[in-house]
Amino acid sequence: AQTVTQSQPEMSVQEAETVTLSCTYDTSESDYYLFWYKQPPSRQMILVIRQEAYKQQNATENRFSVNFQKAAKSFSLKISDSQLGDAAMYFCAYNQGAQKLVFGQGTRLTINP
Amino acid sequence: SQTIHQWPATLVQPVGSPLSLECTVEGTSNPNLYWYRQAAGRGLQLLFYSIGIDQISSEVPQNLSASRPQDRQFILSSKKLLLSDSGFYLCAWGTGQGVPEAFFGQGTRLTVV
Numbered sequence: 671a672q673t674v675t676q677s678q679p680e681m682s683v684q685e686a687e688t689v690t691l692s693c694t695y696d697t698s699e700s701d702y703y704l705f706w707y708k709q710p711p712s713r714q715m716i717l718v719i720r721q722e723a724y725k726q727q728n729a730t731e732n733r734f735s736v737n738f739q740k741a742a743k744s745f746s747l748k749i750s751d752s753q754l755g756d757a758a759m760y761f762c763a764y765n766q767g768a769q770k771l772v773f774g775q776g777t778r779l780t781i782n783p
Numbered sequence: 784s785q786t787i788h789q790w791p792a793t794l795v796q797p798v799g800s801p802l803s804l805e806c807t808v809e810g811t812s813n814p815n816l817y818w819y820r821q822a823a824g825r826g827l828q829l830l831f832y833s834i835g836i837d838q839i840s841s842e843v844p845q846n847l848s849a850s851r852p853q854d855r856q857f858i859l860s861s862k863k864l865l866l867s868d869s870g871f872y873l874c875a876w877g878t879g880q881g882v883p884e885a886f887f888g889q890g891t892r893l894t895v896v
Contacts, residue, residue: 769877
Protein backbone atom coordinates (compact mmCIF):
# COMPACT_ATOMS: atom_id res chain seq x y z
CA ALA A 671 0.00 0.00 0.00
CA GLN A 672 1.08 3.54 -0.62
CA THR A 673 2.30 5.57 2.33
CA VAL A 674 3.11 9.23 2.81
CA THR A 675 5.46 10.51 5.50
CA GLN A 676 5.95 14.05 6.74
CA SER A 677 8.81 14.03 9.21
CA GLN A 678 8.38 17.60 10.48
CA PRO A 679 5.44 17.90 12.90
CA GLU A 680 6.08 21.63 13.29
CA MET A 681 7.99 24.33 11.45
CA SER A 682 8.33 28.05 11.97
CA VAL A 683 9.64 30.84 9.78
CA GLN A 684 10.02 34.58 9.94
CA GLU A 685 7.65 36.60 7.84
CA ALA A 686 9.08 37.27 4.35
CA GLU A 687 11.54 34.39 4.67
CA THR A 688 11.51 31.07 2.80
CA VAL A 689 10.59 27.71 4.31
CA THR A 690 10.65 24.17 2.95
CA LEU A 691 8.33 21.41 4.12
CA SER A 692 9.41 17.81 3.53
CA CYS A 693 7.44 14.83 2.31
CA THR A 694 8.40 11.33 1.24
CA TYR A 695 6.15 8.64 -0.14
CA ASP A 696 6.26 5.01 -1.09
CA THR A 697 4.66 3.53 -4.18
CA SER A 698 5.36 0.94 -6.83
CA GLU A 699 3.39 2.88 -9.43
CA SER A 700 5.09 4.90 -12.15
CA ASP A 701 2.26 7.31 -12.94
CA TYR A 702 0.53 9.19 -10.15
CA TYR A 703 -0.20 12.62 -8.73
CA LEU A 704 1.05 14.35 -5.63
CA PHE A 705 -0.51 17.28 -3.83
CA TRP A 706 0.06 19.75 -1.07
CA TYR A 707 -3.07 20.82 0.80
CA LYS A 708 -3.33 23.63 3.33
CA GLN A 709 -5.66 23.43 6.34
CA PRO A 710 -6.07 26.81 8.06
CA PRO A 711 -7.78 27.19 11.44
CA SER A 712 -11.15 27.03 9.66
CA ARG A 713 -10.25 23.35 9.00
CA GLN A 714 -11.26 23.42 5.33
CA MET A 715 -8.73 21.66 3.09
CA ILE A 716 -7.42 23.93 0.34
CA LEU A 717 -5.38 22.69 -2.58
CA VAL A 718 -2.04 24.49 -2.80
CA ILE A 719 -0.24 22.74 -5.63
CA ARG A 720 -0.16 19.48 -7.57
CA GLN A 721 2.53 17.55 -9.40
CA GLU A 722 2.13 14.92 -12.10
CA ALA A 723 4.73 12.19 -11.73
CA TYR A 724 5.34 11.94 -15.46
CA LYS A 725 6.39 15.60 -15.60
CA GLN A 726 10.02 16.29 -14.78
CA GLN A 727 9.41 20.00 -14.37
CA ASN A 728 8.62 21.07 -10.84
CA ALA A 729 5.21 22.68 -10.35
CA THR A 730 4.99 26.33 -9.32
CA GLU A 731 2.06 28.42 -8.11
CA ASN A 732 3.04 31.98 -7.32
CA ARG A 733 5.04 31.83 -4.05
CA PHE A 734 4.65 28.06 -3.77
CA SER A 735 6.87 25.60 -5.58
CA VAL A 736 7.80 21.96 -5.21
CA ASN A 737 11.01 19.96 -5.47
CA PHE A 738 9.92 16.64 -6.92
CA GLN A 739 12.55 13.91 -6.86
CA LYS A 740 10.86 10.86 -8.38
CA ALA A 741 13.71 8.40 -7.89
CA ALA A 742 14.07 9.41 -4.26
CA LYS A 743 10.28 9.53 -3.81
CA SER A 744 10.55 12.96 -2.31
CA PHE A 745 8.13 15.86 -2.72
CA SER A 746 8.95 19.00 -0.76
CA LEU A 747 7.06 22.30 -0.71
CA LYS A 748 8.88 25.62 -0.74
CA ILE A 749 7.05 28.75 0.37
CA SER A 750 8.81 31.96 -0.58
CA ASP A 751 8.22 35.38 0.97
CA SER A 752 6.17 33.82 3.78
CA GLN A 753 3.07 35.72 4.84
CA LEU A 754 1.05 35.60 8.04
CA GLY A 755 -1.82 34.07 6.08
CA ASP A 756 0.35 31.07 5.24
CA ALA A 757 0.11 29.84 8.83
CA ALA A 758 -1.72 26.50 8.72
CA MET A 759 -1.36 22.75 8.75
CA TYR A 760 0.13 21.50 5.50
CA PHE A 761 -0.57 18.02 4.24
CA CYS A 762 1.20 16.12 1.53
CA ALA A 763 -1.04 13.69 -0.33
CA TYR A 764 -0.68 10.92 -2.90
CA ASN A 765 -3.41 10.09 -5.38
CA GLN A 766 -3.90 6.34 -5.62
CA GLY A 767 -6.66 6.55 -8.19
CA ALA A 768 -9.59 8.86 -8.93
CA GLN A 769 -9.51 11.18 -5.90
CA LYS A 770 -8.65 8.51 -3.35
CA LEU A 771 -5.93 10.32 -1.49
CA VAL A 772 -3.39 9.04 1.01
CA PHE A 773 -2.31 11.81 3.37
CA GLY A 774 0.75 12.40 5.47
CA GLN A 775 0.50 13.30 9.13
CA GLY A 776 0.82 17.02 8.45
CA THR A 777 3.23 19.84 9.33
CA ARG A 778 2.07 22.78 11.40
CA LEU A 779 3.60 25.96 9.99
CA THR A 780 3.91 29.05 12.16
CA ILE A 781 4.80 32.44 10.70
CA ASN A 782 6.60 34.78 13.09
CA PRO A 783 6.02 38.49 12.46
CA SER B 784 -18.96 27.05 -10.51
CA GLN B 785 -19.02 23.97 -8.35
CA THR B 786 -19.68 24.18 -4.64
CA ILE B 787 -19.87 21.61 -1.89
CA HIS B 788 -22.03 21.95 1.21
CA GLN B 789 -21.62 19.90 4.34
CA TRP B 790 -23.64 20.07 7.55
CA PRO B 791 -23.84 20.34 10.43
CA ALA B 792 -20.58 22.13 11.22
CA THR B 793 -20.48 20.88 14.78
CA LEU B 794 -22.23 18.00 16.48
CA VAL B 795 -22.16 16.58 19.99
CA GLN B 796 -23.83 13.19 20.36
CA PRO B 797 -24.09 10.67 23.20
CA VAL B 798 -22.65 7.20 22.88
CA GLY B 799 -25.16 4.83 21.32
CA SER B 800 -27.08 7.50 19.46
CA PRO B 801 -27.50 7.52 15.67
CA LEU B 802 -25.63 9.77 13.28
CA SER B 803 -26.43 11.38 9.96
CA LEU B 804 -24.06 13.78 8.21
CA GLU B 805 -25.03 15.16 4.85
CA CYS B 806 -23.06 16.50 1.92
CA THR B 807 -24.30 17.93 -1.36
CA VAL B 808 -22.48 19.17 -4.43
CA GLU B 809 -23.75 21.81 -6.82
CA GLY B 810 -22.68 22.77 -10.30
CA THR B 811 -21.59 19.39 -11.58
CA SER B 812 -23.14 16.07 -12.46
CA ASN B 813 -22.06 12.52 -11.64
CA PRO B 814 -19.23 13.54 -9.32
CA ASN B 815 -17.07 11.10 -7.42
CA LEU B 816 -17.88 11.59 -3.74
CA TYR B 817 -15.77 10.83 -0.68
CA TRP B 818 -15.93 10.78 3.10
CA TYR B 819 -12.68 11.32 4.98
CA ARG B 820 -12.06 11.37 8.73
CA GLN B 821 -9.38 13.32 10.53
CA ALA B 822 -8.47 12.27 14.05
CA ALA B 823 -7.00 14.93 16.33
CA GLY B 824 -3.56 16.04 15.13
CA ARG B 825 -3.52 13.54 12.29
CA GLY B 826 -3.91 13.40 8.54
CA LEU B 827 -7.05 12.40 6.74
CA GLN B 828 -8.15 8.83 6.28
CA LEU B 829 -10.48 7.80 3.46
CA LEU B 830 -13.62 6.10 4.77
CA PHE B 831 -15.94 5.74 1.78
CA TYR B 832 -16.07 6.67 -1.87
CA SER B 833 -18.78 6.57 -4.49
CA ILE B 834 -18.66 6.78 -8.27
CA GLY B 835 -22.43 6.81 -8.71
CA ILE B 836 -25.85 6.45 -7.13
CA ASP B 837 -25.97 3.43 -4.78
CA GLN B 838 -22.35 2.59 -5.65
CA ILE B 839 -20.44 2.81 -2.38
CA SER B 840 -17.05 1.37 -1.52
CA SER B 841 -15.70 1.15 2.01
CA GLU B 842 -12.01 1.62 2.63
CA VAL B 843 -11.82 0.63 6.28
CA PRO B 844 -13.99 -1.52 8.53
CA GLN B 845 -15.85 0.64 11.00
CA ASN B 846 -19.04 1.52 12.77
CA LEU B 847 -20.13 3.82 9.97
CA SER B 848 -21.97 3.46 6.68
CA ALA B 849 -22.51 5.70 3.67
CA SER B 850 -25.30 6.13 1.18
CA ARG B 851 -25.81 8.07 -2.02
CA PRO B 852 -29.53 8.37 -2.65
CA GLN B 853 -29.13 11.07 -5.30
CA ASP B 854 -26.41 11.93 -7.79
CA ARG B 855 -25.00 14.83 -5.78
CA GLN B 856 -25.90 13.79 -2.24
CA PHE B 857 -23.70 11.73 0.03
CA ILE B 858 -24.69 10.73 3.56
CA LEU B 859 -22.57 9.32 6.37
CA SER B 860 -24.49 7.37 9.01
CA SER B 861 -24.21 5.29 12.09
CA LYS B 862 -26.84 3.36 14.02
CA LYS B 863 -24.95 3.54 17.32
CA LEU B 864 -22.05 5.92 17.87
CA LEU B 865 -18.92 4.89 19.74
CA LEU B 866 -16.52 7.18 21.58
CA SER B 867 -13.91 6.31 18.95
CA ASP B 868 -16.12 7.85 16.24
CA SER B 869 -15.22 11.34 17.47
CA GLY B 870 -13.27 13.35 14.93
CA PHE B 871 -13.45 15.77 12.06
CA TYR B 872 -15.34 14.47 9.04
CA LEU B 873 -14.78 15.93 5.60
CA CYS B 874 -16.78 15.35 2.46
CA ALA B 875 -15.03 15.78 -0.86
CA TRP B 876 -15.84 15.55 -4.52
CA GLY B 877 -13.95 15.11 -7.74
CA THR B 878 -14.63 14.58 -11.41
CA GLY B 879 -14.01 11.34 -13.22
CA GLN B 880 -12.52 13.14 -16.17
CA GLY B 881 -8.79 13.31 -15.67
CA VAL B 882 -8.78 15.91 -12.89
CA PRO B 883 -7.09 14.21 -9.95
CA GLU B 884 -7.74 16.78 -7.23
CA ALA B 885 -10.32 16.36 -4.50
CA PHE B 886 -12.28 19.43 -3.43
CA PHE B 887 -13.35 19.49 0.18
CA GLY B 888 -16.31 20.73 2.17
CA GLN B 889 -15.89 22.67 5.38
CA GLY B 890 -16.15 19.63 7.58
CA THR B 891 -18.12 18.47 10.62
CA ARG B 892 -16.57 18.25 14.04
CA LEU B 893 -18.21 15.29 15.79
CA THR B 894 -17.77 14.77 19.51
CA VAL B 895 -19.22 11.61 21.01
CA VAL B 896 -19.76 11.91 24.78
